Amino acid sequence: MPSLSLPYLTTTKTGICGYRRRVPDGIRDAVGKTEIVKSFESSDAKVVKLRHAEFHAGVERMFAQAKTSAGISSDLVFEAAVRSLTARGLPSGDANDKWSAADRSDAVDIVLADAGMRSLDELEEALEVAANGEQAKLRKVSTEIAIVQGTLSRPKPKLTYCLRLLLEDRARGRDTQREDWVRYERERKRIVSELIRKIGDKDITTVSRADARSFLTHLEKDRYSAGSVKKQIAFMKAMFDFGFHEFEHSGVNPWGKLKVVVAEDDDESGVSFDYAEVRTLLSKVAAINDDLQDIIRLLACTGARLGEICGLELGDVDLTANTISLRYNSIRRLKNKKSVRVVPVVDDRALAALGARIRRFEAAGRHAPVFPRYGRRNGSASASAALGKWLTKIKLRDPKAEKPKTTHSLRHTFKDALRELGVHRDLANMLQGHTAGDVASDYGSSELIDAKRDAAQKAWLLIFG
Structure with missing residues (x-):
């Protein structure tokens, strides 16, 4: 380049x-x-x-x-000014009717005196010549006076302001130094920052349904999992509910009832193929291209997700150990950290196909895709669409069914086999990349690989035997 x-x-x-x-x-x-x-x-x-x-x-x-x-903005200055006025028993809101004009005038004199000044003119002159550090203090004094006079009301509820108020509210009574809170706060700031990058730091009462749909589409195209998209949209809805209540806004929440599209390879229906159906579909792969033939075989014998297999790089394949490493790489994301794992490949034909691909593409380097047609951005979506049509054609998928079978159903079939064999849940979770509650699941020790291989071989014999 x-x-x-x-x-x-x-x-x-x-x-x-x-x-x-x-x-x-x-x-x-x-x-x-x-x-x-x-x-x-x-x-x-x-x-x-x-x-x-x-x-x-x-x-x-x-x-x-x-x-x-944000950060050094007027909303922070306003909140600081309100706290300061409240602590001194001075007018702190334009809705406080108990203060007369004379009371407010006296309050202005108190604010000025506390700042070491005798008049508004002196404050104005000081603001004109103040350095950055001193200017921030004088801005607070100026804001206090405007609030006392009743000429300044609460700032508009912009996204950053609303997020800050929400986090302050949820932090009450919690240890904000704990890792779980720090992680929660960081992730919520990231979500709102991503929205701001797309639409700007808008007043939440002006964020439209079109803005919300645009952000949803952005998340889906950026290859977040359906579960992650749902969580982010749910948080935005909760933040807007909070903001609307806090600022007494009666509008319709633009984040309500947004439908998140679940890709076929991220299907959560739990529908499985029968073992005989798996054998049938593997016998009919001649009708699809060679990449899909090898992908479908790997899906069947590993129980992995379609996106995980499509995104394999040459360096992820270990033909000495007969394993594939599912990790974050330049081709695709993973669903979460627990999805990072080493998976044994227990089918001889799948291993032979992987070996042929490594020899064929090794000159391109270890970061080259194992499946060039689909080892790219949105490649798993293309593979899912092609495989969906093929499954329909060979009559193993009924598009009109309430819960149609998909390529992801192979993952559920593999899980069914592990359950039928009585494989311990933690080991099954480690094989399939679910949360196992065991730090060993993040690593590929020889003992763990042997246990995984034994369970996978028995499951494969049950399915394909």
Whole structure:
């Protein structure tokens, strides 16, 4: 790839380009991150330029909005001013009718005196010449006076402001130093920051249904799992419910009843193939391309997800140990950290196919995809669509059924076999990448691999035997 001179552009050893930029200290709380990192998942100069232009513009817009409306913004100054006034028994809200005009005038004099000033003119002159540190203190004094006079009301409930109030509310009575809270807070800031990058730091009462749908589409296209998308949309709905109540807004929550599309390879229906149906579909693979033939075989004998198999790199395959390593790589995400695992391949034909592919593509390097047609962005969706049509054609999938069988049903079949064999739940979870409650599931020790292989071989014999 020719050298590109673009701001904050990074390049991996394999030539994949991305974006890396430090978030300025003053707006980190508003942005919710210390660094902006994004892979453009391509080494093609034209593709990289287009993706960089769009992403860089979004980051610039997000930083500009954060500098003016978050972190050091007027809402923080306003809240600090209200707390200060309340502590001194002075008017702290424009709805406080018990204060007369004379009372408010006296309160202004008290605020000025506490700041060491005798008049509003003196405050105005001080603001004009103050340095940054002193100016922040004087802004607070100026805000207090505007509140006391009844000329300044609570700031509009922008996304960053609403998030801060929600987190403060949920942090009450909790140990905010605990890892689970820190993780919760960081993730919620990330979600809102991502929304702000797409639509700006809007007043929540002006966020439209179209904005919400646009963000949903963005999450789905960015290859988050359906479960992750559902959680993020659910949080946005909860935050808006909180904000609408807090600011006494009676509008309709734009995040309500948004439908999250569940891809076939992320199907949660739990529908399984019968063992005989698995044998039937494996006998009819001649009608699909060679990539799909090998993918479907691996799905059947490992119980892995379609996206995990489509995203294999050559370096993920160990033909000495007869295993595949399912990990985060340049091709695809994984559902969660527990999905990172080493899986034994117990079918001889699947192993032979993997060996042939490694010999065929090894010159491209260890990061090259095992399945070139589908080892790319949204490749698993293409594979899912093609396999869905094939399953329908061979009459193993009824599209009109309440819960149609899909390629993901192979995963449920494998799980059924493990259960029928009485394989311990923790070991089954380790094989399939579910939360096992055991740190050993993150690693590939020889003892654990042997236990996995024994369970997988017995399951495969039960299914295919």
